[in-house]
Amino acid sequence: MAMGWLHTLRGKLIVSTILVEAVIIAAVLWNGQRLIETHLLEQFELRRKETTLLLDAALAPAMAQRDYAAVSDILQATQAINSIDYLVMFDNDGQIVATANWERQRPVPLADNPEQLLNGNGLQNFDLRIPMNIGGRQFGELQYGLDLGFLRQARADLQRQTMLIAISGLLLSALVLASIGLWLTRHLNRLTQASRRLAQGNTFQTLPESVDDDIGALTRAFNQMGSALAARVEDLQDSEREQRQLAATLSAEQARLHALLSSMRLGLLFVSPEGRVVYANPAFRQLWRLGDDDVSPGMLLGDLAQRIASDPQRLSDPYQREHLFLADGLQWELRQADERLLTQISVAVPAAPGETQEGESRLWIFEDITHERQTADRLLFMAERDPLTGLYNRSRFEGELQRLAVQFERDASLQAALLYFDLDEFKTVNDSFGHRAGDAVLLRIASEVGQLLRSNEMFARLGGDEFAVVAPGADLAAAQTLAQRIVAAVAALGFEFEGTRVRLTSSLGIALLPEHARRPEEWVARADIAMYAAKHAGKNGWRVFREELGQSAYMLAQLSWAERIQAALEQDLFELHFQGIYTTGIPVLSHLEVLLRMKDPENPGLYLMPGEFIPAAERNGRILDIDRWVLEAGIRTLARHPQLPGLAINISGRSFDDPGLPDYITGLLDTHRVAPQRLLVELTETAALSNMADTQRFISYIRGMGGSVCLDDFGVGFSSFAYLKHLDANVIKIDGMFIRNLVNSREDQVFVRAIIEVARGLGKKTVAEFVEDQATYVLLGELGVDLAQGYHLSRPCAELPDPATPLAA
Numbered sequence: 001m002a003m004g005w006l007h008t009l010r011g012k013l014i015v016s017t018i019l020v021e022a023v024i025i026a027a028v029l030w031n032g033q034r035l036i037e038t039h040l041l042e043q044f045e046l047r048r049k050e051t052t053l054l055l056d057a058a059l060a061p062a063m064a065q066r067d068y069a070a071v072s073d074i075l076q077a078t079q080a081i082n083s084i085d086y087l088v089m090f091d092n093d094g095q096i097v098a099t100a101n102w103e104r105q106r107p108v109p110l111a112d113n114p115e116q117l118l119n120g121n122g123l124q125n126f127d128l129r130i131p132m133n134i135g136g137r138q139f140g141e142l143q144y145g146l147d148l149g150f151l152r153q154a155r156a157d158l159q160r161q162t163m164l165i166a167i168s169g170l171l172l173s174a175l176v177l178a179s180i181g182l183w184l185t186r187h188l189n190r191l192t193q194a195s196r197r198l199a200q201g202n203t204f205q206t207l208p209e210s211v212d213d214d215i216g217a218l219t220r221a222f223n224q225m226g227s228a229l230a231a232r233v234e235d236l237q238d239s240e241r242e243q244r245q246l247a248a249t250l251s252a253e254q255a256r257l258h259a260l261l262s263s264m265r266l267g268l269l270f271v272s273p274e275g276r277v278v279y280a281n282p283a284f285r286q287l288w289r290l291g292d293d294d295v296s297p298g299m300l301l302g303d304l305a306q307r308i309a310s311d312p313q314r315l316s317d318p319y320q321r322e323h324l325f326l327a328d329g330l331q332w333e334l335r336q337a338d339e340r341l342l343t344q345i346s347v348a349v350p351a352a353p354g355e356t357q358e359g360e361s362r363l364w365i366f367e368d369i370t371h372e373r374q375t376a377d378r379l380l381f382m383a384e385r386d387p388l389t390g391l392y393n394r395s396r397f398e399g400e401l402q403r404l405a406v407q408f409e410r411d412a413s414l415q416a417a418l419l420y421f422d423l424d425e426f427k428t429v430n431d432s433f434g435h436r437a438g439d440a441v442l443l444r445i446a447s448e449v450g451q452l453l454r455s456n457e458m459f460a461r462l463g464g465d466e467f468a469v470v471a472p473g474a475d476l477a478a479a480q481t482l483a484q485r486i487v488a489a490v491a492a493l494g495f496e497f498e499g500t501r502v503r504l505t506s507s508l509g510i511a512l513l514p515e516h517a518r519r520p521e522e523w524v525a526r527a528d529i530a531m532y533a534a535k536h537a538g539k540n541g542w543r544v545f546r547e548e549l550g551q552s553a554y555m556l557a558q559l560s561w562a563e564r565i566q567a568a569l570e571q572d573l574f575e576l577h578f579q580g581i582y583t584t585g586i587p588v589l590s591h592l593e594v595l596l597r598m599k600d601p602e603n604p605g606l607y608l609m610p611g612e613f614i615p616a617a618e619r620n621g622r623i624l625d626i627d628r629w630v631l632e633a634g635i636r637t638l639a640r641h642p643q644l645p646g647l648a649i650n651i652s653g654r655s656f657d658d659p660g661l662p663d664y665i666t667g668l669l670d671t672h673r674v675a676p677q678r679l680l681v682e683l684t685e686t687a688a689l690s691n692m693a694d695t696q697r698f699i700s701y702i703r704g705m706g707g708s709v710c711l712d713d714f715g716v717g718f719s720s721f722a723y724l725k726h727l728d729a730n731v732i733k734i735d736g737m738f739i740r741n742l743v744n745s746r747e748d749q750v751f752v753r754a755i756i757e758v759a760r761g762l763g764k765k766t767v768a769e770f771v772e773d774q775a776t777y778v779l780l781g782e783l784g785v786d787l788a789q790g791y792h793l794s795r796p797c798a799e800l801p802d803p804a805t806p807l808a809a
Contacts, residue, residue: 014174014177014178017173017174017177018170018173018174018177021169021170021173021174021177022170025166025169025170028166029162029163029166032158032162033159033162036155036158036159036162037155040154040155040158043154044126044148047146048126048128048146051084051144051146052128052130054078055078055087055130055142055144056130056132056133056142058074058078059071059074059075059089059132059142060132060133060134060139061134062074063089063091063097063132063139063140064134064137064139068089068097068098069098071089071097071098072098072099072100075087075089075098075099075100076100078100079100079101079144084100084144084145084146084147085101085125085144085145085146085147086099086100086101086102086144086145087099087100087101087102087142087143087144087145088100088102088108088142088143088144089132089140089141089142090140090141090142090143091139091140092138092139092140094141096108097140108143109127109145110127111127111128111129111143125145125146125147125148126145126146126148127143127144127145127146128143128144128145128146129141129142129143130142130143190207190219191207191218191219191222194207194222194226195222203230206223206226206227207219207222207223261281262281262282262283264281264283265283265367265368266283266365266366266367267280267281267283267284267285267286267287267288267342267364267365267366267367267368268280268281268283268284268363268364268365268366269284269295269363269364269366270349270361270362270363270364271301271361271362271363271364272361273359273360273361274359275300275301275302276297276298276299276300276301277295277296277297277298277299277300277301277304278297278361279297280295283366284366287342287366287368288308288314288366289313289314290307290308294307295307301325304325305324305325308324309321309324312337313336313337313338314336314337315334315336315337316336316337317335320332320334320335323344324344325344325346325364326344326346327346327348327362328346329345329346329347329348330345331343331344331345332344332345333369339370340368340370341368341369341370341373342366342367342368342369343366343367343369344364344365344366345364345365346362346363346364346365347362347363347364347365348360348361348362349361349362349363374747375747375750378747383395383396384396386460386461387737387738387740388439388442388443388461388737388740389442389443389445389446389461390446391446391450391459391460391461391467392458392459392460392461393460393461393462394460394462394463396458396460397458397460397462397468397470398520400458400460400470401418401470401520401523401524402520404416404470404472404513405513405518405519405520405523408513408514408518412514414472414473414513414514415473415474415475415512415513415514416470416471416472416473416474416512416513417470417471417474417475417476417478417479417482417510417511417512417513418468418469418470418471418510418511418512418513418523418524418526418527419468419469419470419471419479419482419483419486419508419509419510419527419542420466420467420468420508420509420510420511420524420527420528420530420531421466421467421468421486421487421506421507421508421509421531421542422464422465422466422467422506422507422531423441423445423465423490423504423505423506424504424505424506424507424535424539424540425504425505426438426441426464426465426504427608427609427611427612429441429495429497429502429504430609431606431607431609432497433497433498433500434772434791435770435772435791436772437495437497439740440495441495441504442461442465444493444495445467445490445493446459446461446467448489448490448493449467449469449486449489449490452482452485452486452489453469453471453482454471456472456473457469457470457471457472457474458470464611468524468527469482469486475512476510476512476515476544479510479512479544480510480542480544483508483510483542484542486506486508486542487505487506487508487540487541487542490504490505490506491503491504491505491506491540505539505540506539506540507531507532507534507535507539507540507541507542508530508531508534508541508542508543509526509527509528509529509530509531509532509533509534509542509543509544509545510527510530510542510543510544510545511523511524511526511527511530511544511545512544512545516545526545527545529545530542530543530544530545530546531543533545533546561613561616561617564598564613565598565613565616565617565622565625565626566622567601568598568599568613569622569625569626569629573598573599573601574596574597574598574599574626574629574630574633575596575597575598575599575607575798576594576595576596576597576630576633576634576637576798577594577595577596577597577796577797577798578592578593578594578595578647578796578797578798578799578800578801579592579593579595579789579794579795579796579797580592580789580793580794580801581593581648581767581787581788581789582787582788582789582793582794583786583787583788584777584780584781584785584786584787584788585781587777587788587793589645589801589803590645590646590787591644591645591646591647591648591680592644592645592646592647592648592800592801593647593648593650593682593789594630594633594634594637594647594648594649594650595610595796596610596626596630596650597609597610598612598613614626614652618652618654621654623652623654623655624654624655624658626652627651627652627654627655627661628661628664630649630650631649631651631664631665631668632668634647634649634679635647635665635668635669635672635674635679636672637800638672638674638678638679639672639673639674641800643803644678644800644803645678645803646677646678646679646680646708647678647679647680648680648681648682648710649679649680649681649682650682650683650684650712651681651682651683652684653683653684656683656694656695656698661698662698662701662702665679665702665705665707666705669705675706676705676706676707677706677707677708679702679707679708680707680708680709680710680730680731681702681707681708681709681710682709682710682711682712682733683695683698683699683709683710683711683712683729684712684713692726692727695727696726696727696728699727699728699729700728703728703730708730708731709728709729709730709731710729710730710731710732710733710767711724711727711729711731711732711733712733713733713735714732714733714734714735714755715734715735715737715738715751715755724758724762729764730764730765731764731765731766731767731787732755732759732764732765732766732767733766733767733768733769733789734752734755734766734767734768734769734785735769736769736770738751738752738755739752739768739769739770739771739776739780739790740770740772742776742779742780743773743775743776743779749779749783752768752780752783752785753783753784756783756784756785760784765786765787766784766785766786766787767785767786767787767788767789768780768785768787768788768789768790769789769790770789770790771788771789771790771791771792771793772790772791772792773792774792776790776792777790777792777793
């Protein structure tokens with residue numbers, strides 16, 4: 001780095017100039033040396049001549065006289081005075097006649113050539129031999145050694161002066177040239193430093209443009225370049241920041257996408273146009289039970305298909321193996337050896353914009369629909385089957401009647417029989433031994449009667465203890481035979497509850513197609529009339545529909561119920577019973593549900609259940625009076641017992657059409673000074689969905705005045721979830737069909753969990769009814785149900801419980 005300045009323009013300029021100066025000075029020194037040598041040679045030659053003349057003048061006379069003693073004296077004097085090294089005098093014969101500072105025995109050196117003085121060989125003496133002449137006559141020769149010390153001294157002095165002058169000139173010129181170079185390149189140095197700062201990433205600073213010359217033009221160009229570069233750098237920095245933000249966003253999106261793909265239940269397999277695996281998410285490996293080494297990026301799709309198909313535990317059906325990874329865009333179902341059912345569909349993935357590739361990538365999507373298929377089968381079963389007995393339900397029964405009616409229109413020769421029956425005194429079993437005993441009776445009846453029927457005959461439970469058998473192709477005789485077998489089979493059954501032996505009988509009615517009816521509703525009505533005729537004839541029997549007998553019996557039954565309901569209203573035979581509804585976890589009373597009972601005048605101390613008189617009341621319109629009576633009695637109870645948290649009162653669907661009912665409820669609350677928050681009105685789901693507009697208006701009114709609304713029997717209708725968002729109820733009561741066997745039924749648990757999740761999402765509480773054991777109560781709490789109701793917690797009774805007393809469930 002110390003010599004780095006030599007690579008700069010300034011350094012190169014100074015060094016080049018110094019080198020040029022050095023060359024010139026060297027040339028000058030060489031020429032000066034040559035001139036010195038020439039001058040010294042001339043001086044030497046002059047001195048030699050002078051000395052030769054002096055010696056010749058001094059010695060020639062003595063030699064002519066052969067006065068060798070004088071010659072010797074002259075030589076001695078001359079050697080001492082003239083800085084001559086030695087002198088030797090020869091005669092003409094070459095004999096030494098006299099010497100000075102030389103021994104005669106020593107050989108005399110040869111005379112030197114004057115040109116040797118310039119050879120630089122370091123001569124100390126210069127040997128000369130000169131003749132001694134007088135008048136042109138030679139008397140001998142004189143050889144002497146001339147001391148060259150003076151010549152060397154003169155040369156040294158001249159060389160020292162010349163070198164000093166050269167060095168001084170060189171230093172002075174270097175100083176002058178360096179100053180000139182510094183002055184000329186000062187702007188360039190500033191440009192260099194600015195360039196280095198700019199290259200190091202420092203902020204660009206504009207340089208002054210004071211010089212109006214080439215350097216000034218270069219500075220202006222540099223300033224323009226620096227400004228443009230600074231702007232580009234700023235743009236690049238902004239772009240870099242954006243790129244970093246985009247990279248961070250992309251990284252976060254990729255992380256979220258990876259987490260999403262990893263958490264998906266769908267198995268995803270992405271394949272390149274070359275047929276190689278690009279990506280497989282964890283669900284794909286799990287669905288096909290593949291390890292990390294079994295499927296990896298880059299492997300051929302054919303190899304993967306072979307690996308899956310080669311394991312009989314994955315695909316045992318050769319036909320399904322042929323459809324594995326079939327890129328036809330259709331959905332295929334692949335059933336594995338363990339009965340798991342997967343769906344497969346492939347989707348073509350087009351190339352991204354700007355991407356060039358031949359062919360299309362494909363995405364295979366796999367889904368395990370085993371549970372969904374089982375649930376769908378269960379839904380289909382529940383849509384057509386009674387949840388308790390497994391028999392066909394009313395909906396499926398009505399569909400079968402409609403099918404036969406349509407078939408009869410096409411084929412007039414078709415005939416069929418409808419057998420309609422219920423159990424005599426079935427309510428006694430429920431009242432005396434509870435719902436579990438009643439359910440056991442219904443299950444036994446369904447089993448025994450079902451064994452009497454042929455495969456083409458439909459056996460349905462229509463509700464409660466009402467059953468029906470549809471026998472296609474049966475004539476009157478076949479229907480009578482089947483009716484007798486059913487009545488006899490029911491009568492032959494024996495039950496034992498709590499140590500008591502119980503036997504039940506049945507009453508059955510027969511109606512034929514097309515003799516008695518051609519439309520489904522008429523067919524059912526005729527069979528119902530025949531059943532009532534069998535009951536009035538003494539029960540435990542069957543009757544075939546006859547117009548005169550059956551109609552009179554049916555009308556008598558309806559008339560009897562109308563009179564009994566009227567008498568109950570007038571004579572105060574209706575009575576409220578109460579059943580507690582408790583919180584899950586720790587059973588604390590939340591509120592009470594009002595249950596209506598009718599005192600039986602013919603059997604003092606016994607009650608008629610709602611299932612016996614409510615259907616008749618709905619048919620003859622007295623249900624409106626019953627609803628108002630229950631509302632008044634319930635609100636009066638709340639007024640007499642202010643410690644009660646609240647009452648839930650059931651309202652029938654017929655009352656929704658009563659425009660005066662909302663004002664009637666408000667009037668009762670005001671009259672008895674009961675807070676609306678203590679009133680909860682229960683509406684059955686089927687009734688609520690039958691007239692959505694009236695239901696919504698009624699619910700809005702109750703909610704608007706501060707009361708609460710509970711949607712009862714939720715889940716019975718399979719459009720429940722779809723309509724729930726339109727019904728602004730506070731509470732949802734899950735139908736007992738999902739609760740009775742909740743502990744042992746995974747399907748019921750799935751439905752209950754789904755109802756809870758929907759209710760929570762909509763901000764509604766949930767109530768579970770028919771809670772009849774501790775295991776069910778605990779499981780409901782674990783599933784997240786808010787409230788529970790059932791015989792395990794409390795039985796319906798006329799006495800009000802103490803809200804302050806916790807229940808030890």
